[in-house]
Amino acid sequence: MSDWAAIKENKQVGEGVYRLRLTAPAIAAQAQPGQFIMLRVSHGLDPLLARPFSIHGVDGDDLLILYKVVGKGTRLLSMVRPGNKTLSLWGPLGRGFNLDVKRPVLVAGGMGIAPIVFLADTLLNQGRKKLAFVHGAVTGKALFGGSEELRTTLLGRDLEPYLASEVEGEERYYGLIGVALEPALSSFPDSSPCGGVLACGPLPMLKAVAQICARHKVPCQVSLEAPMACGLGACLGCVIPAAGGGYVRACQEGPVMDAALVDWERTKP
Amino acid sequence: MSQPNLAVTVGRQRPVHLKNPVIAASGTFGYGLEYLGQLDLGGLGGLVTKGVSLNPRQGNPPPRICETAAGMLNAIGLANVGLEVFLRDKLPALVPHGVPVVVNLYGESVAEFVELARALDQAPGVAALELNVSCPNVSGGGMAFGCQPGPVGEITSAVRAATELPLWVKLTPNVGDIVPIALAAQAAGADALSLINTLLGMAIDARNRRPRLGNVVGGLSGPAIKPVGLRMVWQVARSVDIPVVGMGGIISGEDAAEYLLAGASAVQVGTANFLDPAACRKVAEELAQFCQAQGMGDVNELVGGLEV
Ligand SMILES: Cc1cc2nc3c(=O)[nH]c(=O)nc-3n(C[C@H](O)[C@H](O)[C@H](O)COP(=O)(O)OP(=O)(O)OC[C@H]3O[C@@H](n4cnc5c(N)ncnc54)[C@H](O)[C@@H]3O)c2cc1C
Numbered sequence: 001m002s003d004w005a006a007i008k009e010n011k012q013v014g015e016g017v018y019r020l021r022l023t024a025p026a027i028a029a030q031a032q033p034g035q036f037i038m039l040r041v042s043h044g045l046d047p048l049l050a051r052p053f054s055i056h057g058v059d060g061d062d063l064l065i066l067y068k069v070v071g072k073g074t075r076l077l078s079m080v081r082p083g084n085k086t087l088s089l090w091g092p093l094g095r096g097f098n099l100d101v102k103r104p105v106l107v108a109g110g111m112g113i114a115p116i117v118f119l120a121d122t123l124l125n126q127g128r129k130k131l132a133f134v135h136g137a138v139t140g141k142a143l144f145g146g147s148e149e150l151r152t153t154l155l156g157r158d159l160e161p162y163l164a165s166e167v168e169g170e171e172r173y174y175g176l177i178g179v180a181l182e183p184a185l186s187s188f189p190d191s192s193p194c195g196g197v198l199a200c201g202p203l204p205m206l207k208a209v210a211q212i213c214a215r216h217k218v219p220c221q222v223s224l225e226a227p228m229a230c231g232l233g234a235c236l237g238c239v240i241p242a243a244g245g246g247y248v249r250a251c252q253e254g255p256v257m258d259a260a261l262v263d264w265e266r267t268k269p
Numbered sequence: 270m271s272q273p274n275l276a277v278t279v280g281r282q283r284p285v286h287l288k289n290p291v292i293a294a295s296g297t298f299g300y301g302l303e304y305l306g307q308l309d310l311g312g313l314g315g316l317v318t319k320g321v322s323l324n325p326r327q328g329n330p331p332p333r334i335c336e337t338a339a340g341m342l343n344a345i346g347l348a349n350v351g352l353e354v355f356l357r358d359k360l361p362a363l364v365p366h367g368v369p370v371v372v373n374l375y376g377e378s379v380a381e382f383v384e385l386a387r388a389l390d391q392a393p394g395v396a397a398l399e400l401n402v403s404c405p406n407v408s409g410g411g412m413a414f415g416c417q418p419g420p421v422g423e424i425t426s427a428v429r430a431a432t433e434l435p436l437w438v439k440l441t442p443n444v445g446d447i448v449p450i451a452l453a454a455q456a457a458g459a460d461a462l463s464l465i466n467t468l469l470g471m472a473i474d475a476r477n478r479r480p481r482l483g484n485v486v487g488g489l490s491g492p493a494i495k496p497v498g499l500r501m502v503w504q505v506a507r508s509v510d511i512p513v514v515g516m517g518g519i520i521s522g523e524d525a526a527e528y529l530l531a532g533a534s535a536v537q538v539g540t541a542n543f544l545d546p547a548a549c550r551k552v553a554e555e556l557a558q559f560c561q562a563q564g565m566g567d568v569n570e571l572v573g574g575l576e577v
């Protein structure tokens with residue numbers, strides 16, 4: 001149901017990256033990792049449409065969103081001051097990650113870190129140990145959304161991190177995220193291999209991740225982005241080319257989908 | 270003061286009774302079922318389904334939507350589940366919710382429109398048919414019918430002969446003079462006219478020299494088109510004797526009041542459902558408040574009340 005949420009915090013945590021804390025008890029109570037909300041960033045007519053954002057975390061009645069300023073809507077959002085200001089939103093929407101995966105590998109590219117943090121939290125709270133966690137960004141500084149706080153928190157948890165950045169020498173480990181994924185997959189003994197990769201990030205990265213998983217015969221779940229209007233499956237605006245022809249709705253059959261159900265050849269960034 | 274009467278009736282010979290004049294517009298409300306968790310469908314004045322065609326349609330390649338100043342473009346390409354699945358899965362699930370269901374039809378020939386109408390005539394729970402002779406999205410398709418009085422009259426009379434269901438003909442704004450087209454639909458037996466459909470437009474990403482829509486061109490909707498919708502509803506309403514269902518950019522109760530004043534008997538709300546899934550309910554509530562504030566006991570007092 002659509003609702004008004006009070007803004008408790010809207011804090012810059014990295015270069016162009018902000019963390020939003022909204023009070024939205026009904027959504028917080030139901031949210032699953034990989035699900036998203038539709039958020040109107042202003043009360044005016046321009047920008048008009050709500051913006052889709054993944055759920056980055058749940059803290060009691062509060063919902064956390066981690067977002068990057070990329071255009072008009074996110075720029076306006078970054079200027080919203082907490083206090084008596086409210087924004088309208090609806091959710092939680094779409095299909096989240098299937099958590100029933102033995103020995104998962106989490107993969108986050110760039111701002112794909114936003115839902116992966118909620119996913120990691122949820123899995124760790126289930127009692128999982130030494131979660132394999134692959135994270136890449138264009139520069140080492142942009143890892144963890146550029147947030148020192150998030151870096152410290154995450155690296156302090158029971159994770160096996162594999163970090164990657166495309167600018168050479170900036171990060172200790174790997175270049176492209178795919179290169180980091182290989183050792184993560186190989187870290188599992190042949191007798192108990194990785195049971196699935198759960199990934200979120202830009203389309204070219206997801207495509208590469210899907211290919212690597214196919215080669216290793218590891219099931220792969222990807223969280224996909226598409227422009228959205230309703231977020232409810234009604235407008236048919238958010239479609240992704242489906243394997244075998246036709247389309248599926250990112251907001252309904254996704255955003256998290258089995259990578260094998262996507263026609264990667266027909267997807268365009 | 271007590272609550273003003275919001276109930277309206279669209280059509281005289283084959284009347285459709287609505288508990289309030291606010292109807293969800295085709296293509297923005299799916300088959301209604303998508304909105305079940307969002308608002309009480311029974312509280313809506315009515316609901317128009319996504320355009321149904323004889324065979325399922327995959328629709329256009331993405332990107333299919335794009336935001337513009339106070340509006341949006343869409344080139345969905347009339348993707349829909351097709352008649353068979355609609356009759357089997359969608360309509361029976363929707364009817365029990367107690368909302369008048371108007372089925373929007375899309376055909377690529379007169380024969381297709383007739384076949385669709387015949388099938389729906391037999392289906393329980395259909396309040397009216399809305400003929401989409403106006404969708405600008407399919408290359409060479411709907412455009413041709415809706416742009417000239419002749420083809421609009423031809424489709425309308427063929428469908429009229431095939432069903433006793435109330436028949437609403439939905440007109441396109443992408444024409445020079447809409448009045449002769451409205452008159453042709455009336456003469457051919459339409460019970461009401463719905464207008465406007467989306468305005469043909471496009472958006473360009475100058476930095477990479479590409480169109481923003483996969484289909485290059487698409488239909489503009491939302492607050493940006495309200496002045497065009499009002500103008501056309503006013504022109505048509507004063508020229509025909511059948512009721513007009515007005516739409517284009519309605520997001521508030523006062524917007525709806527403007528359309529009623531221009532001569533509409535009821536209104537549809539489209540793009541606003543994307544700003545708030547409960548927009549239809551909100552528009553109806555605000556319309557009631559507007560009437561109350563104006564000291565009116567009945568929303569019908571607004572219809573055609575424009576003082577020029
Ligand atoms: C399911 C889902 C989850 C997302 N989660 C996050 C997140 O957690 N953090 C984050 O920073 N971003 C996330 N995004 C991307 C985010 O929605 C866009 O960055 C945002 O809509 C851009 O809005 P804008 O007005 O600043 O940009 P503009 O380019 O001005 O937006 C113009 C239009 O394009 C749409 N649009 C632009 N970029 C995207 C995009 N990448 N995906 C979908 N629509 C887009 C906008 O919604 C708007 O309708 C997510 C997208 C989806 C689909």
Ligand SMILES: Cc1cc2nc3c(=O)[nH]c(=O)nc-3n(C[C@H](O)[C@H](O)[C@H](O)COP(=O)(O)O)c2cc1C
Pocket residue numbers: 235237294295296297319320343345347373401404439465466467489490491492494516517518519537538539540541
């Ligand atoms: C995403 C989208 C899909 C639409 N699909 C249809 C359709 O299938 N059939 C139809 O007759 N009109 C369709 N329309 C047009 C709307 O019903 C309405 O006429 C138009 O959007 C103007 O109203 P609005 O400004 O309130 O949105 C569609 C509009 C949108 C935005």
Ligand code: FES
Pocket residue numbers: 227228229230231232233234235236237238239249250251252
């Ligand atoms: S955003 Fe409307 S169907 Fe997905």
